Amino acid sequence: MAKETARMITRLAAAIGSLYIAMSPVYALDFLHEPIKRIPQTLDVSPDKAAIGKKLFFDPRLSVDNSISCAHCHNLDEKGGADALRHSFGVQGREGLVNAPTVFNSALNSTQFWDGRAKSLEDQVDGSVQAHAEMASTWPQVVEKLRADAEYRRLFLRSYKTDINPANIKHAIAEFERTLLTPNSRFERYLKGDENAINAEEKDGYRLFKSYGCVACHQGRNVGGNMFQVLGVMGDYFSDHKVENKADYGRFNVTGRQEDKYRFKVPSLRLAVLTAPYLHDGSHTSLAETIRTMAKYQLVRNIPDEDVRSIIHFLYTLPGEYEGKSLEPVTREHLNFLPENKVASQ
Ligand code: HEC
């Protein structure tokens, strides 16, 4: 009997072992060991409501003077879902306090905005529509303008079974944003077990990204977006760079707690190669410069240029596809900011 049990245990162990080996290229590597996870192909959204949201996203009537839409600052075609400016400019050229993050994959962030003041994408819309330096509108104004449009009335009635109201508008825009995912990056093919999906230098960059400790903060499906960390956790960033405006206090503005001073949502690096300039204040123009700042103030490390270079190569493997088209840039402009390339191009 004991012999029989022992044999069964051995057989069970062998079965589990071979199952593990069979799955390892796909699952063990992807889900068990790696700090970066794949982006889902889709999220659960209503296509009809997302289609209304898309129309709203491109509609300047959401702004007080009908001059700018969400897409004005979140350009999906050319600028990786951001605006390529240090600070954004809203209606009447009003300058905002911070750099616009991408809207791509924002549905995967645990909160919205640099200081996390919006808990959901729906809440986030409240901010954009009403902010003085963005759309500077009010909900009664927006609802009135949209209700005057027979096409919107028809669409909202069909999908929401009600008249147009702020809650539906916010929900529709958020539904559209939940479709702005960028899965199928080369890096994800690598995570799934395709060793050739990224080259040796990119692999080296990923190894360094892990060994320097970048993954302690930039991790998960969005390579960021799921925690708050102090800018200057290991060095006083704001004694070297003066506080420019209230937004520099970060999460402190939301919680009022001293320990949240200079604390920001760790940004996603998925589309970082497309969304210069960097940091909440847009103060850094290149990835090389940003990576050195990260090393100095977040890790107390000095990263040699060849490692910065490899990490940049790795970051180029992260953008995936939107509407079936790869977002990965063909040229690697961020390499031009490295010293050896600066010399070569002079
Ligand atoms: C004037 C430019 C501008 C306009 C117009 C604008 N945004 Fe933004 N958006 C920004 C800036 C700047 C931020 C960051 C603000 C902050 O964190 O305090 C931001 C943040 C966001 C975020 C949060 C992303 C993250 O990772 O935290 C989302 C989502 C977003 N905007 C969606 C929208 C939508 C939807 C609209 C239209 C209703 C819109 N934006 C209109 C500039 C703009």
Ligand code: HEC
């Ligand atoms: C202790 C946490 C932490 C570590 C470790 C860390 N970062 Fe960051 N990273 C942040 C935070 C927080 C921000 C945003 C700060 C801000 O905007 O003020 C950020 C911003 C960035 C940005 C700018 C993204 C954008 O869109 O503006 C890049 C690029 C970046 N980090 C890369 C790295 C790399 C590469 C490493 C490793 C060498 C690293 N980070 C290590 C927390 C961290």
